[in-house]
Amino acid sequence: MDGVVDHLADERNKAQFDVEEMKIVWAGSRHVFELSDRIARLVASDPVFRKDNRATLSRKDLFKNTLRKAAHAWKRIIELRLSEEEASKLRFYVDEAAFTDLHWGMFVPAIKGQATEEQQQKWLPLAYKMQIIGCYAQTELGHGSNVQGLETTATFDPQTDEFDIHSPTLTSSKWWPGGLGKVSTHAVVYARLITDGQEHGVHGFIVQLRSLDDHLPLPGITIGDIGMKFGNGAYNTMDNGVTRNGKCVRSNVPRQLIYGTMVFVRQTIVSDASCALSRAVCIATRYSAVRRQFGSQNGGVETQVIDYKTQQNRLFPLLAAAYAFRFVGEWLKWLYTDVTQRLQANDFSTLPEAHACTAGLKSLTTTFTADAIEECRKLCGGHGYLCSSGLPELFAVYVPACTYEGDNVVLLLQVARFLMKTVSQLGSEKKPVGTTAYMGRVEHLMQCRCSVQKAEDWLNPNTILEAFEARTARMSVAVAQKLAQFANPEEGFLELSPNLVEASVAHCQLIVVSKFIEKLQQDIPGKGVKELLGMLCNIYALNILHKHLGDFLSTGSITPKQGSLANDQLRSLYSQVRPNAIALVDAFNYTDHYLGSVLGRYDGNVYPKLYEEAWKDPLNDSVVPDGYHEYIRPLLKNQLRNARL
Numbered sequence: 310m311d312g313v314v315d316h317l318a319d320e321r322n323k324a325q326f327d328v329e330e331m332k333i334v335w336a337g338s339r340h341v342f343e344l345s346d347r348i349a350r351l352v353a354s355d356p357v358f359r360k361d362n363r364a365t366l367s368r369k370d371l372f373k374n375t376l377r378k379a380a381h382a383w384k385r386i387i388e389l390r391l392s393e394e395e396a397s398k399l400r401f402y403v404d405e406a407a408f409t410d411l412h413w414g415m416f417v418p419a420i421k422g423q424a425t426e427e428q429q430q431k432w433l434p435l436a437y438k439m440q441i442i443g444c445y446a447q448t449e450l451g452h453g454s455n456v457q458g459l460e461t462t463a464t465f466d467p468q469t470d471e472f473d474i475h476s477p478t479l480t481s482s483k484w485w486p487g488g489l490g491k492v493s494t495h496a497v498v499y500a501r502l503i504t505d506g507q508e509h510g511v512h513g514f515i516v517q518l519r520s521l522d523d524h525l526p527l528p529g530i531t532i533g534d535i536g537m538k539f540g541n542g543a544y545n546t547m548d549n550g551v552t553r554n555g556k557c558v559r560s561n562v563p564r565q566l567i568y569g570t571m572v573f574v575r576q577t578i579v580s581d582a583s584c585a586l587s588r589a590v591c592i593a594t595r596y597s598a599v600r601r602q603f604g605s606q607n608g609g610v611e612t613q614v615i616d617y618k619t620q621q622n623r624l625f626p627l628l629a630a631a632y633a634f635r636f637v638g639e640w641l642k643w644l645y646t647d648v649t650q651r652l653q654a655n656d657f658s659t660l661p662e663a664h665a666c667t668a669g670l671k672s673l674t675t676t677f678t679a680d681a682i683e684e685c686r687k688l689c690g691g692h693g694y695l696c697s698s699g700l701p702e703l704f705a706v707y708v709p710a711c712t713y714e715g716d717n718v719v720l721l722l723q724v725a726r727f728l729m730k731t732v733s734q735l736g737s738e739k740k741p742v743g744t745t746a747y748m749g750r751v752e753h754l755m756q757c758r759c760s761v762q763k764a765e766d767w768l769n770p771n772t773i774l775e776a777f778e779a780r781t782a783r784m785s786v787a788v789a790q791k792l793a794q795f796a797n798p799e800e801g802f803l804e805l806s807p808n809l810v811e812a813s814v815a816h817c818q819l820i821v822v823s824k825f826i827e828k829l830q831q832d833i834p835g836k837g838v839k840e841l842l843g844m845l846c847n848i849y850a851l852n853i854l855h856k857h858l859g860d861f862l863s864t865g866s867i868t869p870k871q872g873s874l875a876n877d878q879l880r881s882l883y884s885q886v887r888p889n890a891i892a893l894v895d896a897f898n899y900t901d902h903y904l905g906s907v908l909g910r911y912d913g914n915v916y917p918k919l920y921e922e923a924w925k926d927p928l929n930d931s932v933v934p935d936g937y938h939e940y941i942r943p944l945l946k947n948q949l950r951n952a953r954l
């Protein structure tokens with residue numbers, strides 16, 4: 310900030326905690342912090358990675374620019390001999406949806422997780438050196454959620470020792486896979502395996518799509534892009550593809566791991582949610598401290614909008630959620646690593662829980678984050694609607710996360726199946742463990758009474774936990790009892806699916822709250838850091854309690870009076886967080902390049918930069934617009950004539 314006026318300096322001076330230590334907590338470790346900081350600056354200082362022109366480029370120019378950036382990123386990765394960790398950070402800070410996301414994020418993990426040793430030895434070195442580029446081709450025009458309903462077939466021909474991959478209908482065309490449309494040379498294609506005329510369900514196959522010499526599709530394969538998507542710029546940097554296949558390559562597949570790549574990616578999406586959410590919150594918080602409206606007396610300064618309680622009531626729960634998702638993401642990564650190690654030892658016992666947690670938390674965090682980005686746009690008033698605020702593009706890029714990698718409702722129904730199974734086994738030999746361990750105390754949770762008598766009682770983590778556990782246990786048991794009244798359980802499941810989804814949401818919210826509370830039990834150094842995190846944890850939990858008061862009251866988990874006391878406590882917490890708000894978003898350590906927002910600038914110098922940015926719009930290249938002579942002038946002249954008549 311040398312030589313630059315910091316308009317937010319007063320705000321930064323108010324902080325009551327050690328921001329540098331909070332940066333380490335946010336990053337996860339000092340090592341990750343230092344690495345991220347170094348790579349973020351490297352990307353920000355490289356002109357090839359500029360992104361302020363995305364909203365005004367045509368689709369073709371946008372796409373070509375993405376290819377250029379991806380090639381440049383790879384060049385820098387090789388030149389600088391970056392490690393896998395550094396390279397992945399570099400792609401993260403380049404911040405542009407591209408075929409490389411699917412190559413590294415799904416194609417490589419699918420091979421690692423599902424291919425045989427021999428197949429891995431053949432394909433992984435090529436993929437690691439980007440001598441082939443891959444994608445994940447599961448979804449079809451006719452089926453996405455229902456994976457068992459995929460129509461593409463893979464028929465084994467013993468004579469040639471090959472699989473014939475065939476899309477027999479229009480609806481069996483692979484539709485949506487990222488990178489497939491224009492770039493990928495290979496794909497992991499999901500298809501129904503047929504041998505000796507017998508079907509064996511859906512399996513993954515590595516398929517070559519394009520020639521490695523001239524990039525033309527191989528014979529029998531038709532490929533293209535599926536067309537423009539939501540938002541200008543935004544996700545249109547990605548080629549989402551359609552193919553219809555002819556022949557191809559080889560099999561893999563240990564059966565139980567067929568859905569493994571989805572578990573892996575859903576886990577990464579939870580961590581990504583905290584990134585997208587924190588980014589939107591950083592913009593809205595800084596701008597709320599800069600923006601002033603009303604409240605001036607005797608010509609004095611007006612009120613910063615961040616000081617309005619309504620602004621705090623909308624903004625601070627989002628700030629708290631960004632931290633909450635960060636920590637639950639950390640925990641989920643641990644859970645995923647643990648289940649992977651167990652699977653390698655043929656221990657499948659924790660797979661159902663890993664599936665339920667990744668599916669449920671992916672759903673919960675992406676739904677919340679997409680809504681929160683839109684809320685941050687509104688929190689920035691009119692200027693939030695400008696592309697230069699960074700928020701419209703962030704929303705457009707982020708919102709499909711509610712759909713890809715599993716529609717969020719479909720995923721919650723998977724959690725519901727897991728919950729109902731857990732409830733049905735209560736009282737049997739099989740004791741609930743892990744995230745459902747609380748169900749083991751179901752008798753207590755069905756009748757316990759919340760002890761809160763005054764607002765401060767809500768600061769006790771055990772009180773919060775018990776209220777959340779009682780709410781979830783009671784909702785789950787209630788819906789399980791209703792299900793039991795149906796002669797056909799599947800019919801009951803369909804009929805009661807809205808209740809089941811609500812129970813799943815409650816269960817997932819409980820996981821997030823409990824993992825935040827567990828985080829606070831760790832040794833966290835730095836003046837005031839733990840105290841601030843404690844406040845954010847309470848804000849996250851009490852805000853959910855407030856928003857879902859109906860659940861807590863209808864299950865009798867708390868009384869109306871206790872609900873009202875939770876709200877009083879929330880207001881008090883907002884006042885305590887207020888002086889720390891700017892420092893709490895500084896702890897995300899985002900560069901101005903990554904934020905990509907005039908409103909969220911680190912120095913708070915919003916107005917001159919907004920003005921400057923506006924003049925850069927191509928529409929301002931000429932004072933009189935193109936089209937004046939054809940369309941405006943004749944109109945004005947006609948009006949003149951009409952007026953004379």
Ligand SMILES: CC/C=C\C/C=C\C/C=C\C/C=C/C(=O)SCCNC(=O)CCNC(=O)[C@H](O)C(C)(C)COP(=O)(O)OP(=O)(O)OC[C@H]1O[C@@H](n2cnc3c(N)ncnc32)[C@H](O)[C@@H]1OP(=O)(O)O
Pocket residue numbers: 410411413414415445447448453454455456457487568569571572574577660661664712713714715716719720723726
């Ligand atoms: C670093 C990351 C970088 C980049 C990637 C990120 C972003 C890039 C942007 C976009 C990429 C997008 C990619 C995609 O979208 S790929 C396509 C994803 N598609 C889906 O997610 C489809 C959703 N549908 C399903 O997952 C399944 O079909 C569904 C689970 C809904 C139903 O499956 P099925 O019909 O087989 O069901 P059930 O009878 O319900 O289940 C049978 C049995 O299997 C268990 N199960 C189901 N799924 C899993 C799983 N993933 N893992 C483990 N176990 C699973 C289920 O619980 C049942 O068990 P049981 O009750 O014991 O019989």
Ligand SMILES: Cc1cc2nc3c(=O)[nH]c(=O)nc-3n(C[C@H](O)[C@H](O)[C@H](O)COP(=O)(O)OP(=O)(O)OC[C@H]3O[C@@H](n4cnc5c(N)ncnc54)[C@H](O)[C@@H]3O)c2cc1C
Pocket residue numbers: 411445446447448451452453454455484485486487544549709712713714715716717718719722
């Ligand atoms: C940006 C983007 C990138 C993508 N990238 C890839 C990729 O790389 N590779 C790939 O293979 N796919 C990809 N996809 C596809 C994606 O995985 C699917 O679109 C997603 O899984 C949802 O499936 P669907 O489209 O069939 O939705 P549908 O299942 O048709 O959903 C439509 C509606 O029906 C509801 N619904 C469906 N089933 C049920 C049920 N059982 N009970 C209650 N309600 C139900 C849903 O909630 C939703 O409201 C991508 C999609 C997008 C948007």
